[in-house]
Amino acid sequence: MTAALTLRPTLYEELVPGGGHTSFVLKRGQLLRITDIEGGANASLLLLNAAEKSERLNLPDSLKCQHTAKLTAGHCLYSDMGRVLAAITADTCGWHDSFGGVLNAEEVAEQYGQGNYQQLRNGFFRNGVDNLLVEMGKWNLNLQDLLMCLNLFSKVTVDSDGCFHFQPGNSKAGDHIELYAPMDCLVVLTALQHPMDPNPVYAPKPLRLTWHKVESDGISVLCRTSRPENARGFHNTERLYI
């Protein structure tokens, strides 16, 4: 499910080290590939409408309108305004988690112990809440905007009693997900371990980000047609540009 690379020249490439955080506008018609370089990575992700940042990724809406608790290729990531912030046009690992969220500083200290900047310099133990808040703060967003986040590359299943089970090994070296933006989308992400990952050692994995130019939005056909809901989601999104 990957279009020929000749049709989508690479615009830019960047490595996010484990523990790193970044944010940028993914422009309408661009494709972002996020690659798990070593295997076992996790990326906590938030999306917003770049032009009107009160419009934010709404995971409950994304899940219920596609009748799914997992997100993978063919699914759309919806805003609270019924628009598609990004469509998952390709995915080699098959499951991205909506349950786990991000840890704060106190929770990271409980899970991994103390790891401060004084001792570890840039290897200090970072946490998802602060990493996302720092990036969001750069766009004048704040705590209110830290909604449910998506944890890319991680799989958490729910058993018949409703209990969670973190599934290790969901993502292998080289696994990737592609996000196609049918509207200008502010991407906020951080590369940190999934909160339910039982590894007691703080060891976040790096990610590679690759921006592609896509010649036509035909790349989104899988997502547009996977469910009738998504055809209407794209309709709502295109209304932004009439």
Next chain:
Amino acid sequence: MTLTASDKHPEAAVYRATIGAGEPFLCEVKAGQSLRLLDLEGNQAVDTLFYSAQNPRERYDAQRTLRKQNRVYLSTGSVLYSNLGRPMLSITADTCGRHDTLGGACAQESNTVRYALDKRYMHSCRDNFLRASLNDGRLNKSDIGANINFFMNVPVTPEGGLTFEDGISAPGKYVELKAHMDVIVLISNCPQLNNPCNGYNPTPAEVLVWD
């Protein structure tokens, strides 16, 4: 699924209010008080959000709450955590047995996606949340995060499926929560007519508070 009854008597409540079908509601509950939400006629989704009254930027945090209990549904024993990591309320009694944390609230916009473009002008929970928030003045759109749907049944399968099923609630079922801090309670008594979350028939719910 275990059910836990409460020994509190409605006559002893310090506050009682009925929320009509499809109506918004906002009130405060003080630390130490108990809040009961009562499904009067059965199969009624009660979309609910909690905020710290001292600092309304502090709110119910769905992902932290689920993670800390390692369970996707809420019932007796569940502690509702805030986005600052503090316990806000605990569920002390529950005669329904399971409450949804993932379905969020219906909105005009999501109704266009889920059902049809011409459903935009039907009444919705987000309309209620905004109306109550903006009239109250302490809350606004950016405070509205993922809510709890009391009495709503949204099973998640081991394969990652998610469906809205007929309610498991019935007339007189209730959930009771003890507040650990002064909280603002924001409710939309769900007006959704397009799916079985209200049994296609939205009905009133009652709010009771005990000291």
